[in-house]
Amino acid sequence: MSSPILLAVEDLTVSFDGFKAVDGLSLYLERNEVRVVIGPNGAGKTTLLDLICGKTRATGGSIKFKDLELTKMAEHQIVHKGVGRKFQTPSIYENLTVAQNLELSYPEGRTVMGSLFFRRTPAIQKRVQEIAEEIYLDEDLDKSAGLLSHGQKQWLEIGMLLIQDPELLMLDEPVAGMSVVERERTAALLRKISNNRSVLVIEHDMDFVKDIAHKVTVLHQGKLLAEGKMEDVQKNERVIEVYLGH
Numbered sequence: 001m002s003s004p005i006l007l008a009v010e011d012l013t014v015s016f017d018g019f020k021a022v023d024g025l026s027l028y029l030e031r032n033e034v035r036v037v038i039g040p041n042g043a044g045k046t047t048l049l050d051l052i053c054g055k056t057r058a059t060g061g062s063i064k065f066k067d068l069e070l071t072k073m074a075e076h077q078i079v080h081k082g083v084g085r086k087f088q089t090p091s092i093y094e095n096l097t098v099a100q101n102l103e104l105s106y107p108e109g110r111t112v113m114g115s116l117f118f119r120r121t122p123a124i125q126k127r128v129q130e131i132a133e134e135i136y137l138d139e140d141l142d143k144s145a146g147l148l149s150h151g152q153k154q155w156l157e158i159g160m161l162l163i164q165d166p167e168l169l170m171l172d173e174p175v176a177g178m179s180v181v182e183r184e185r186t187a188a189l190l191r192k193i194s195n196n197r198s199v200l201v202i203e204h205d206m207d208f209v210k211d212i213a214h215k216v217t218v219l220h221q222g223k224l225l226a227e228g229k230m231e232d233v234q235k236n237e238r239v240i241e242v243y244l245g246h
């Protein structure tokens with residue numbers, strides 16, 4: 001049987017000109033777990049995701065994804081191994097349709113002729129349809145992505161990651177700027193997609209965190225401040241002092 005741990009971060013450190021943005025951090029993420037990383041501005045949350053996806057190189061420590069050491073791998077290799085990352089601002093193609101955006105992201109959807117020529121095989125079409133339903137955009141497949149609402153654009157980008165079927169999906173503030181209804185639908189979406197993958201989320205919206213997190217990791221000055229179920233973390237005096245009380 002495979003290990004229940006999908007991602008093991010151990011003693012991870014990165015220093016920028018002597019300033020440790022992440023400092024001796026260890027964190028273990030299980031398969032099918034939704035973990036939310038919270039903490040005050042500058043705590044090192046985004047840097048942690050940058051380190052996992054290979055955008056930033058660690059100064060020390062390790063990041064094991066299954067049996068792979070990610071700290072030595074290039075960004076594209078990490079994506080290829082099954083780690084998807086969504087940044088705060090959506091990077092969708094506004095002048096293409098929703099369907100085209102999804103097709104473009106399908107691993108074998110591009111031809112050597114270039115990214116605008118799709119091999120629209122029945123398998124790709126089926127997958128696009130499935131993903132579109134999951135991200136609530138099945139009625140907008142032929143719409144220009146630029147015409148979608150802010151929340152729909154965020155869902156589309158999640159869909160563009162899901163179509164690559166990552167085992168680990170990382171999201172940086174996915175509900176920022178969303179309406180209440182969009183937040184609820186995003187929570188439902190994340191619960192559903194974690195049925196067969198792990199999700200690591202950075203979020204400041206505590207109602208949303210309560211809604212989705214199996215466990216919460218609190219960072220402060222690059223270090224682990226607290227970890228556990230939201231109801232316990234919420235009562236932690238240090239967490240209230242540096243973050244939740246503000």
Ligand SMILES: Nc1ncnc2c1ncn2[C@@H]1O[C@H](COP(=O)(O)OP(=O)(O)OP(=O)(O)O)[C@@H](O)[C@H]1O
Pocket residue numbers: 016021039040041042043044045046047048
């Ligand atoms: N490439 C870099 N060079 C120098 N300093 C950096 C770099 N990246 C991040 N930092 C610093 O590291 C610290 C942690 O930043 P990070 O963006 O990870 O925090 P955060 O917890 O995501 O904050 P926020 O909630 O505001 O997004 C900050 O003080 C930031 O200025």
